[in-house]
Amino acid sequence: MHIQLSWEDPITEEQQEPIFPLPLAFGRDLSQLPSRWQGQEVSRAVFTSREVSRYHALIYCSENGQVIYEDRSANGSRINGKKIRQARQVLTGGEVVQFGPYNVTVSLVASADEDPDATLLTRAHRGTPTLLLEPPTDLIRPDTRTPIDIPPPSTVVFAPEQIVDSRAAGEFPPPQLFQAEHISLAALRATGLPVEESEYLALGGGIGSFVWVDTLRIHGVKPEQIRVISIAQKPYERYERLLNNCQIPRWKRIRSGSDSCPDNIWGWPGYALREAWRSFFSGRVLEALGFLWQVFSEPLLADTYTPRAGDVFTAMDREAARIGWEQMLCYGNIRAIRKTEDGRYVVAYSATRAGHTDHRFRVAKYVHLATGYPAIKLLKDLQEFREQTGDLKSVVHGYEPHSHVYEHLEKHGGTVLIRGFGIVASQVMERIYEARKVNPRISVVHLSRSPKSGNRFGRAKRAVENHWEFQPYNWPKATWGGDLRAMLEAATPLERRELLELWGGTTTASRRKWRRAVQEGLQQGWYSILFGKVEKVELDNKGKPVTYIQGTHNNTQVKVEADFVIDCTGLVSDPMTNPLLNDLISHYHLPLNPHGRLHVSNDFELVEMRNREGRMYAAGIITLGGPYAPVDTFLGLQYCAHRSVEHLVRVRAPGTKTLEGIGSLWQWCKWALNLKP
Amino acid sequence: MTPTLIGRWQTRIFLLSTVGVLASLPFYFGLTGHGGSFTYFWVLLYVGLFGCGWDVIYNYLMGYMWDHDWPGVLQLLAGIWEGLFLGTVLMVIGLPYIPTQDFYLVDFILHYGFVWVGIYLSSWVVMRILFPRWRFRGGEWLGKWPHSPS
Ligand SMILES: Cc1cc2nc3c(=O)[nH]c(=O)nc-3n(C[C@H](O)[C@H](O)[C@H](O)COP(=O)(O)OP(=O)(O)OC[C@H]3O[C@@H](n4cnc5c(N)ncnc54)[C@H](O)[C@@H]3O)c2cc1C
Numbered sequence: 001m002h003i004q005l006s007w008e009d010p011i012t013e014e015q016q017e018p019i020f021p022l023p024l025a026f027g028r029d030l031s032q033l034p035s036r037w038q039g040q041e042v043s044r045a046v047f048t049s050r051e052v053s054r055y056h057a058l059i060y061c062s063e064n065g066q067v068i069y070e071d072r073s074a075n076g077s078r079i080n081g082k083k084i085r086q087a088r089q090v091l092t093g094g095e096v097v098q099f100g101p102y103n104v105t106v107s108l109v110a111s112a113d114e115d116p117d118a119t120l121l122t123r124a125h126r127g128t129p130t131l132l133l134e135p136p137t138d139l140i141r142p143d144t145r146t147p148i149d150i151p152p153p154s155t156v157v158f159a160p161e162q163i164v165d166s167r168a169a170g171e172f173p174p175p176q177l178f179q180a181e182h183i184s185l186a187a188l189r190a191t192g193l194p195v196e197e198s199e200y201l202a203l204g205g206g207i208g209s210f211v212w213v214d215t216l217r218i219h220g221v222k223p224e225q226i227r228v229i230s231i232a233q234k235p236y237e238r239y240e241r242l243l244n245n246c247q248i249p250r251w252k253r254i255r256s257g258s259d260s261c262p263d264n265i266w267g268w269p270g271y272a273l274r275e276a277w278r279s280f281f282s283g284r285v286l287e288a289l290g291f292l293w294q295v296f297s298e299p300l301l302a303d304t305y306t307p308r309a310g311d312v313f314t315a316m317d318r319e320a321a322r323i324g325w326e327q328m329l330c331y332g333n334i335r336a337i338r339k340t341e342d343g344r345y346v347v348a349y350s351a352t353r354a355g356h357t358d359h360r361f362r363v364a365k366y367v368h369l370a371t372g373y374p375a376i377k378l379l380k381d382l383q384e385f386r387e388q389t390g391d392l393k394s395v396v397h398g399y400e401p402h403s404h405v406y407e408h409l410e411k412h413g414g415t416v417l418i419r420g421f422g423i424v425a426s427q428v429m430e431r432i433y434e435a436r437k438v439n440p441r442i443s444v445v446h447l448s449r450s451p452k453s454g455n456r457f458g459r460a461k462r463a464v465e466n467h468w469e470f471q472p473y474n475w476p477k478a479t480w481g482g483d484l485r486a487m488l489e490a491a492t493p494l495e496r497r498e499l500l501e502l503w504g505g506t507t508t509a510s511r512r513k514w515r516r517a518v519q520e521g522l523q524q525g526w527y528s529i530l531f532g533k534v535e536k537v538e539l540d541n542k543g544k545p546v547t548y549i550q551g552t553h554n555n556t557q558v559k560v561e562a563d564f565v566i567d568c569t570g571l572v573s574d575p576m577t578n579p580l581l582n583d584l585i586s587h588y589h590l591p592l593n594p595h596g597r598l599h600v601s602n603d604f605e606l607v608e609m610r611n612r613e614g615r616m617y618a619a620g621i622i623t624l625g626g627p628y629a630p631v632d633t634f635l636g637l638q639y640c641a642h643r644s645v646e647h648l649v650r651v652r653a654p655g656t657k658t659l660e661g662i663g664s665l666w667q668w669c670k671w672a673l674n675l676k677p
Numbered sequence: 678m679t680p681t682l683i684g685r686w687q688t689r690i691f692l693l694s695t696v697g698v699l700a701s702l703p704f705y706f707g708l709t710g711h712g713g714s715f716t717y718f719w720v721l722l723y724v725g726l727f728g729c730g731w732d733v734i735y736n737y738l739m740g741y742m743w744d745h746d747w748p749g750v751l752q753l754l755a756g757i758w759e760g761l762f763l764g765t766v767l768m769v770i771g772l773p774y775i776p777t778q779d780f781y782l783v784d785f786i787l788h789y790g791f792v793w794v795g796i797y798l799s800s801w802v803v804m805r806i807l808f809p810r811w812r813f814r815g816g817e818w819l820g821k822w823p824h825s826p827s
Contacts, residue, residue, distance in 0.1 A: 259812070296753075299746075462743045471744070472744065478679040478744060481815055483679070483682075602822070664806060
């Protein structure tokens with residue numbers, strides 16, 4: 001008999017589903033877990049939270065074939081919500097076992113029909129060949145890492161640069177040349193391809209690159225010294241595409257603070273003040289006061305203020321023109337990054353456009369890497385469904401275009417199954433609420449692995465209502481600049497992981513409108529929440545996707561027939577799934593943090609990439625799990641930019657000046673007057 | 678805002694000794710109330726001294742909020758509470774350099790209110806514009822980022 005534990009990683013939001021042969025011992029401290037029990041070899045799993053005991057519990061098969069959960073902990077466990085401590089209980093499969101911050105669903109699998117893919121996760125998980133879920137005590141060093149292959153493309157098309165990449169592969173960058181640790185400029189020139197040079201180079205050209213370049217410009221660097229390589233014209237291009245897909249057009253509000261302004265490094269005036277200003281002079285005085293009241297009293301007395309997407313983009317356009325973004329932008333697909341022999345970096349990129357191949361190199365001394373999300377992935381069972389049926393219409397991801405779902409529902413009515421409880425799920429719910437005004441014959445089944453009770457940290461508890469967990473932004477606010485930021489930076493990699501587990505998880509913003517939709521839906525019966533773990537999704541004879549769910553009691557099975565299934569779980573942040581990053585990490589043996597993301601210093605430097613005077617930095621989701629929690633947010637990206645540029649000032653990088661006091665005020669005045677920095 | 682304790686202290690001291698002093702000048706020169714007096718600066722000092730103590734309590738209370746956040750409305754309540762407390766102490770027992778017979782309630786309310794509004798508004802504006810680091814360091818404007826080990 002084997003046991004499968006499944007849960008969602010609270011930080012990366014990835015599904016974890018390792019399978020262990022019984023008996024299984026788990027706890028916080030590997031050395032406290034027995035390796036043998038009653039003559040049998042024991043599988044061991046380590047969960048790092050301090051709320052888990054050193055040796056928390058043992059799960060074994062009794063003589064009469066029952067599976068027994070034996071709690072041995074100080075704080076106890078909860079099985080389907082019922083507390084047990086220092087006691088035994090029979091498991092029949094499907095139960096949700098809660099210990100510390102973890103909510104783990106247990107499934108019993110006969111050894112024979114074990115899913116070969118499922119164990120893969122465990123092996124990939126820090127490279128232990130046995131079924132041992134052992135977290136590293138520190139950074140993951142390259143020599144202990146098993147190579148992870150780039151997974152086959154998902155059916156969700158997300159990164160156009162990767163598609164072009166695979167089509168135009170071949171002999172660029174020249175494989176022989178790019179095998180070296182350090183490449184000489186002479187060798188680059190000998191290829192006959194153009195070799196361009198600049199002092200600073202931003203890779204990606206999304207919002208992360210934009211705020212870095214903006215910060216550099218305001219710290220004194222001239223546009224001639226900076227180049228940006230991207231396939232996007234506008235810095236918010238990919239972001240806007242994702243917003244559109246998850247039903248947020250320009251006039252809708254995003255999930256961001258008033259002072260998270262990618263167009264203004266000081267955060268003043270924030271979007272609330274600017275919007276209040278505009279409303280006031282358009283004669284809408286009450287509305288203007290409303291915005292000010294929101295920023296004054298949020299989140300205690302009012303919903304948190306958030307700006308409209310369109311206002312953020314307009315402001316970025318203005319700033320882009322001010323700092324000369326287009327002048328610095330080079331169109332291209334980034335293929336590979338290497339160190340050069342003269343203490344710099346070379347980036348091989350392809351500016352190929354239809355019908356005309358154009359391969360180039362660009363050499364720079366200071367490089368910033370912000371390529372955003374590596375991929376979007378469907379939940380495994382949904383991906384299987386799409387592969388088997390070829391049906392890309394009835395099972396969709398919230399981040400891919402899926403307006404046809406709402407059009408169909410408005411015309412014909414129907415049932416939607418939603419997976420995931422984050423911000424995208426809220427948006428989808430809002431959209432369905434609108435659709436119900438056109439056609440009330442629409443119902444929603446919302447699937448959750450386990451009931452939510454709200455994370456705790458110190459004296460505080462996160463708010464929960466109807467199993468939706470609320471938090472204004474995706475991390476507690478003090479992680480951007482308050483005491484939680486300081487605490488995380490001071491912690492060791494493993495302590496960071498623990499803190500992030502307590503602060504993370506899927507949450508949504510508490511907006512009155514959304515909460516009312518959920519409340520009404522529950523009361524009127526068109527919205528229901530179902531608990532359990534999905535076993536499979538299949539096409540029934542009416543051509544609809546049917547989801548088979550293992551309930552939380554006694555291995556019961558529930559079947560949900562729906563017209564559409566919408567996957568509202570997160571995006572993939574594993575850098576190994578991206579060809580460019582995979583190559584960089586493998587080639588230079590870069591260490592990863594305990595979440596398998598790029599390890600950066602507190603200044604966001606990739607320290608192992610240092611090349612004499614040359615420095616390389618990273619920002620965004622690819623650094624998740626490091627010294628700073630909200631890396632994938634506007635303000636977080638500005639923080640990354642701020643730290644790395646202050647670091648550049650310290651190493652006296654050319655053109656950079658300290659920004660403080662009167663100098664800072666002067667730069668702000670230029671911003672306000674829309675003058676070049 | 679999401680301050681740290683040290684950040685609260687640093688910001689309070691900085692703003693009282695700049696904006697606070699500026700806002701007290703009209704009172705010192707006797708433009709209002711019972712004629713000019715140096716007492717107004719003693720009041721500033723006490724606002725700072727007691728305030729540093731209150732900050733410890735605010736910092737503790739902030740731990741009850743999931744976001745470890747200190748929104749404007751709490752800043753306002755804290756300002757009212759501190760004013761009430763200091764006003765009562767000055768009126769009933771008095772403090773060194775401000776004897777009760779020199780204490781005029783209306784003058785105190787005017788002065789305290791004016792200083793508080795000045796400080797409140799500039800904590801949103803002045804600090805951010807002068808110190809880009811300030812908002813990422815929980816209100817600490819002094820000092821630089823520590824050198825990270827590498
Ligand atoms: C739906 C959604 C809503 C969000 N809402 C908010 C919000 O309200 N507030 C907030 O603060 N944050 C929000 N975020 C998070 C985050 O701020 C954005 O995702 C932001 O765009 C991240 O910026 P980035 O620079 O890291 O990545 P991106 O903006 O995605 O930029 C990366 C760029 O790199 C390019 N690129 C990648 N690889 C290559 C290559 N090999 N060659 C050439 N170019 C390449 C991509 O094309 C892209 O243009 C949201 C995220 C999502 C998905």
